[in-house]
Amino acid sequence: MDSLLDVRHNIPWRQAVVSVDQFSRTDIEEIFSLADRLAVGRTMPLTGKCIVNLFYEPSTRTSSSFYAAMTRLGGSVIPINEVNYSSVTKGESLEDTIRTLECYADAIVMRHFDDDASERAAAVASIPVINAGSGAAEHPTQALLDLYTIQKERGCVDGLTVTMMGDLRYGRTVHSLTKLLRLYDTTLKFVSPRELAMPPDYLSAGDEQSNDIDDVIGNTDVLYVTRVQRERLSKEIAIDDSFSVDFAYSVTRDHMARAKEDMVLMHPLPRVGEIPSELDSDPRAAYFRQMRYGLHVRMALLVAMIGRD
């Protein structure tokens, strides 16, 4: 395990993105300014380059946005979106799969159900690995695009109060975003049922925890909503009639009426009832713009990581 922790803390992010722990504010500014430029540019700096999309878990946005980012930059993609049709079903180890794919590509974008999968992949890979979601632990590229969205929508991140609501225990996006926001002067509030509270490792003095959005909605600048990660709920939290949190943690018109006029409403998506579609036309609903910002951030990461020979 020590060697895996070494990977997380010692590898520069240009070689492998496994965790948000690898980024400083200066790194983030650099990625965001590259994203700004690529959003309006027409250049193809990745012509002749190739990435593999290696997804052991379902994905719509992350896999297709990396695909779109790569092809818009002139490169190509080997999509392994359904590992059931690959040698993984024959019992091939993750390490051997990585050693195979690095023979064909310039980077591997990987989503996996194990928390330490991207560290394991980065430890054996000779090409950049990008963590596109690892178990309940991290989703660093989502956190970067979430932060970019906040900056774009509000102009800056410092000084804001960010409230995260929903499944804070198993949601990897909120874990990565929380760590990234610690680099800024933000106030963090966490709203969840007790069973799905933010794990203590991510908490800091000054954070506010509540099980009721009404306690915090009026003071919130960014409301980041997540779905319950049913596929990750442990046996101790049985999914039965006595534990139905899905709709108890949804945003309503009434909440929006009491929210600040310039509040930003975000969601990594997919949503499954936490934000009703009747709120989509509210100018504060940023979750569709968030996906577009994500394309630009992923373009920037690809150029920074494999754009130079």
Ligand code: NCD
């Ligand atoms: C998230 C994920 O995979 O963690 N999806 C995404 O990448 N936008 C959020 C989720 O699945 O709830």
